[in-house]
Each structure stands twice: as structure tokens, then as C-alpha cells.
Amino acid sequence: MSTRARPQPKGGKLRPPKHEEHADRRREILEIAGELFAERGYRATSIRDIAERAGLLAGSLYYHIRSKEALFVEIHNTALAAAATRIHKALEGLTDPWARLQAACLEMLEIQLNSASLTLPIMNNLRSVPANVRDVLIQQRDDFEMIFRELVADLPLEDDIDRNLYRILLLSLLNSADGWFREGRLSRAEIAAQILRIFRHQRHSNRQVPSSDKLS
């Protein structure tokens, strides 16, 4: 009777096993919860909001999840992993360090500005999360930042630029994109290009034209 509302294929062969159905339902719930957390933040999203959107009652959610905190941590991890995969894919085949950085920035923008799927912008907004949970999340974010650490390490930056701060500032911009982005004026690709125009500093020349500059 729990499957009352869902159409069932007649042949037993076509029906997936129970635990698979259950895993699907769980994934569905994670996705819904992810959207809500991304839209409203941790605290402003109630367990009842999630349940309602998933079509069940608040108490029933606990058949699928252990707690609100565990739910959030799992979503955050999934989102980080998905984001890392997307960025790695976006870098495939690119060798020029500036081109690689620009591609990574663009992909980060797409990720942060798309709250539609599990690959979502929860990376900010951590202040609404209980302190104990936040500590776990921040550590996993550090792992994720390794990608950018390597990207920045490859840049031919002037010596007086602190690469650590450079990376932190860049990531801070990208992670808070949904706070400052306004649809319409500039495309995401144009914004990525602009960001790179600002962050692009080379040891000797500032433009593509390698000429006309002398060393320090």
C-alpha cells in the first residue's frame, strides 16, 4: 500500500527490487532537500518543508534520514564531489595556465548559479549551520580547494603576489557568486573572462602581446 500511487509494471522482471526503489526515493529526497537548503539556508529550511515537497509527512522522513544535520552533511559532500568532477572535466585538454584558470572559474560560476540539482551552492551560507556541523563541512571544502591551489601554482604570477591570498580571494568571489550575480547584463562566460582580466598578472607583460616590455 505504500506504493499505491506509483504505477507498477505487471511482470515481476521489470519491477526493480525493493531496496533499489528505496534508494531512488532517498535520492529524490536528497535532491529536494538540496534545493531547499540552497534557496533558504540550513536553518530556514524545516524538516516539514522538505517532507511536504517530497509528498510525505515530517515524521516519515526519518524512515529515510537519520537527522537534519546528517542529511545536510551528506548533501554537502555529494555537491562537493560533483563540483570537483565537473571542474576536472572542464579542464580536460587545456594546457595554458590562464586558460585553465578561466575554464575553472566559468565552471564554478555555472555550479554556483545553478541551484537546480544536487550540484549546488551550499558552500556559502555556512553561518546558518550549527557550529559542530560547520567544522566538518569546512574541512571537506579544504580538500576541494586543492584544485585551485594547483591551478594557481601553475600561474606565472609576479613574485610580490601572495598566491595563498590570491586563491582565497578568487574562491571567495566564485563561491559567493549567487550573492552578486544579476541575470541579464553579462553572460557567465563574459564574467569569467572579466574575472580573469582582473586576476591576470604576468611577470613581465600584461597582455597577450609579448613585446614592448622590459624586465623589472
Add this chain to the structure above:
Amino acid sequence: MSTRARPQPKGGKLRPPKHEEHADRRREILEIAGELFAERGYRATSIRDIAERAGLLAGSLYYHIRSKEALFVEIHNTALAAAATRIHKALEGLTDPWARLQAACLEMLEIQLNSASLTLPIMNNLRSVPANVRDVLIQQRDDFEMIFRELVADLPLEDDIDRNLYRILLLSLLNSADGWFREGRLSRAEIAAQILRIFRHQRHSNRQVPSSDKLS
């Protein structure tokens, strides 16, 4: 009996009038609430938290404030006004556009990283605020951004840099400073200098040497 705990000067002349005492108490409450909002965000700060820190009971707060929302709006306004004043003061006497920008950045950093007084970093963290309140706040923030609009307008930037986005990115960095700043490694002044090193682009030359430049 409401003044029971506070020492009272004997002579009537030394005691401030009732309405002044009351205004003092109110200011005290605003300051306390401001710190809490800055630390925990709007939603995570309860009226009872504020009351406790101020030494009274939750219900009694409503003798001083109209509502939690009104309290937050008032604090936000006060903070923005104080920040604008501080930045204007920091710019006094400076004429070089890059020096002015750097001074403004440093002052913004100091403001954002100091959650001790009413001049505090509430500018971020707006997602935990109810939507209707947020709209009011964002508009007043726009007024505040005018300072940076002018600072950026004065910069001798290359033509292919979008000054609007340039300002938005810079402000986003500064406003989220308490999210990425780590005490210890670099001083605030050093960070401001680094930010300027990144955001400094001139039409023809990239260094301080004023020579060897021709006008466009």
C-alpha cells in the same frame, strides 16, 4: 524600583532626565543585539538571547523595541551610516585614485572584521533574513556602494574592464572578509595592499613608475 541596581547620584542636578537614561539603555540594547546578529545571523539570534545579554527578560525587550525585524533594520542602518563615515574619513587628503581605493579597502576590512561595535559586518549573511526585510536592506546598501562607484570611476582602468563588475567583485570580497580572513599570517594592511596589487591595472603600465606612458 526599575533603577534599583544602578547607582543614583544624590543631587537631582546630576541625574540625567528619564528620557535620556532610556535612550542610553536603548543604545546599549542595540549594540548588544548588533554583536549577536553579527556573530550568529538574524535567524540564529533569538529575542531571548538579546534579552539575556542585556540583563532583562524577553518580554521586557518590547518596552524598547517594536519587533525583531525593526530592531535589525535599525541596526543595519546605523552600521551602514557609521561605515560610510569611517570610509570618507579614511579618504581625507588622499588624491591618487589607487591610494584612495587602497585606503577604502583597508577601512572596509577593518569594519568587516570588527564585530565589536555597532559598526559591524551585517552586510553579508542576508539570506537568514526574511525576504521583506532583506529588500529594504539591499536598497540601503546600494546607496552605500555609491562611494565605491566613484572610487572606481576615477581609476585609469583599461577599456576592456567592466567597471560595474569590477566594483561588484571588489565589494563582494570586502563584504565577505569575515568569511575568508584568518588571523595571523597577513595583517589587514598587507591584505589591502595585496588586493590592490591584484585589482590594479592601468591603461599602459602596471607599476608605480609614472614615466614611459603616453595618453590613449
Add this chain to the structure above:
DNA sequence: CCTACCGATCGGTAGG
């Protein structure tokens, strides 16, 4: 400024 309370909502649980 306190006492004493309101209705609403929260995360979570027991028992089926």
C-alpha cells in the same frame, strides 16, 4: 521592566 502567558513551529520519536 516583570509575570505569565499565547499560538506557532521546531527536530525528533514510538508504535504501528
Add this chain to the structure above:
DNA sequence: CCTACCGATCGGTAGG
């Protein structure tokens, strides 16, 4: 997955 709850906490109010 539902019914029927729990204790805790929320913003806010009445009446003094």
C-alpha cells in the same frame, strides 16, 4: 510511510 505525539523554543502580548 502514517498517526499521534513529545519537549523545546520561537516572536510577541496583556496587564501590571
